Amino acid sequence: MTSPKTYHVKSFGCQMNVYDGDRMGELLSAEGMTAATDADSADVVVLNTCHIRERAVHRVYSEIGALRRDDGTRPMIAVAGCVAQAEGAEVAKRARDVDVVVGPQAYHRLPALLAEARARGKAQIDTDMPAESKFDALPTRGPGRPSAFLTVQEGCDKFCTYCVVPYTRGAEVSRGFEAVLDEARALVDGGAREITLLGQNVNAWDDAGRGLHDLIVALDKLPGLARIRYTTSHPNDMRQGLIDAHRDVEKLMPFLHLPVQSGSDRVLKAMNRSHDTASYLRLIERVREARPDIAISGDFIVGFPGETGAEFEETLNIVRAVNYAQAFSFAYSPRPGTPAATMDAQVPKAVMDERLQRLQALLNEQQYAFNTASVGRRTSVLIERKGKIAGQMLGKSPWLQSVHVVDPTLKIGDLVEVDLTHAGPNSLRGTAPMKLAA
Numbered sequence: 001m002t003s004p005k006t007y008h009v010k011s012f013g014c015q016m017n018v019y020d021g022d023r024m025g026e027l028l029s030a031e032g033m034t035a036a037t038d039a040d041s042a043d044v045v046v047l048n049t050c051h052i053r054e055r056a057v058h059r060v061y062s063e064i065g066a067l068r069r070d071d072g073t074r075p076m077i078a079v080a081g082c083v084a085q086a087e088g089a090e091v092a093k094r095a096r097d098v099d100v101v102v103g104p105q106a107y108h109r110l111p112a113l114l115a116e117a118r119a120r121g122k123a124q125i126d127t128d129m130p131a132e133s134k135f136d137a138l139p140t141r142g143p144g145r146p147s148a149f150l151t152v153q154e155g156c157d158k159f160c161t162y163c164v165v166p167y168t169r170g171a172e173v174s175r176g177f178e179a180v181l182d183e184a185r186a187l188v189d190g191g192a193r194e195i196t197l198l199g200q201n202v203n204a205w206d207d208a209g210r211g212l213h214d215l216i217v218a219l220d221k222l223p224g225l226a227r228i229r230y231t232t233s234h235p236n237d238m239r240q241g242l243i244d245a246h247r248d249v250e251k252l253m254p255f256l257h258l259p260v261q262s263g264s265d266r267v268l269k270a271m272n273r274s275h276d277t278a279s280y281l282r283l284i285e286r287v288r289e290a291r292p293d294i295a296i297s298g299d300f301i302v303g304f305p306g307e308t309g310a311e312f313e314e315t316l317n318i319v320r321a322v323n324y325a326q327a328f329s330f331a332y333s334p335r336p337g338t339p340a341a342t343m344d345a346q347v348p349k350a351v352m353d354e355r356l357q358r359l360q361a362l363l364n365e366q367q368y369a370f371n372t373a374s375v376g377r378r379t380s381v382l383i384e385r386k387g388k389i390a391g392q393m394l395g396k397s398p399w400l401q402s403v404h405v406v407d408p409t410l411k412i413g414d415l416v417e418v419d420l421t422h423a424g425p426n427s428l429r430g431t432a433p434m435k436l437a438a
């Protein structure tokens, strides 16, 4: 086989995987390879996988199968991400077409692993969690999207009883203050106007006593950067400094993703969430005092083992009490090796589905109401991509709503002032853009 010249990275799962996928692309580019337009034409395909729910895992194996081409050939295939970490060598046993299996803490070695696989004609597995940071081995960020991700914290020590993340991503580790600022500067030089700080528990970020809010205050001073976001936060790591930042830091967007998972204190305890509904509601109140217009988002799991009908009703109640701007909700999926997978009283699928439908109906209603209440506002929109209609551009409001604007003079990366005129369940329309000064 001649040496591969093009690559394609396909990421599944959370934003941290999107970040990792971009970084793997940059590593391969640094090797002299170029990005292919799609998987079909690429010499190397990286599937950057997610292990969070069973369905996400099944998908990986069907994706691998689909990479076989009509003429019987296939690209080199690397399986990265959380399935790689969780299943290791099993991936290559189950799918013979796989050349490399590489975990989320070892992907800086991807080019070397691909070379090794080619040289030996044998699958290479690397699921180490090395002590040295992979970040030090990654290339400097180049030109990129107007809205960029920046991972500042990885791993999780919380061990919620349903969740694989502590096993697939390892212990909580924060990157250093200066390293993060350097990367932020490079992203802004490369065209980023908005940076979203990422971590499985991003608000647990810490460098010698400095917390996430210190990082946000420092980023606020970065010329050229217009917007700062962060995700995902854990209720127990929500410090006063971060809450105050929502009042004091102009560039920090009025949006908080703060998963509660359930509205039942018994279920929260069984989940090992270490917060209860009262402490969560108090927290939301404090955040809203600091920033009254803040959009609150969350994650929910229905059908956790033992969840009764009455406990599910409590989840609907907390949703009503909070009034979410948007949220993600999932049917519980038993994950091998997690404590909840072997708990008694697993909830039947039909019951879970019915609960999920009712929860989603309520959340959709709230999201639509939030969008409708935005109509009439004049607000900033960061243009991120082209829409389907000619001249239509898509961007995000400060509250992370998708906004469509029809104006052929707009370019990707523009920050424009828009009058919000129409609301739909999932997006808004706006008009009369005026360009804001950089």
Ligand code: SAH
Pocket: 052, 053, 162, 163, 164, 165, 200, 201, 232, 233, 234, 259, 261, 299, 300, 301, 330, 331, 332, 333, 334, 335
């Ligand atoms: N660190 C974040 C997000 C973790 S994963 C947090 O603590 O909130 C994203 C979401 O997936 C979780 O918030 C949870 O709602 C959901 N999730 C995790 N494990 C799950 C499982 N086994 N079944 C169903 N949903 C799950």
Ligand code: SF4
Pocket: 156, 157, 158, 159, 160, 163, 164, 165, 166, 200, 201, 234
């Ligand atoms: Fe998973 Fe809980 Fe950690 Fe979030 S806090 S990543 S849900 S173990």
Ligand code: F3S
Pocket: 012, 013, 014, 015, 016, 017, 049, 050, 051, 052, 081, 082, 164, 165, 168, 169
């Ligand atoms: Fe999935 Fe791993 Fe993210 S399991 S949600 S890709 S941390």
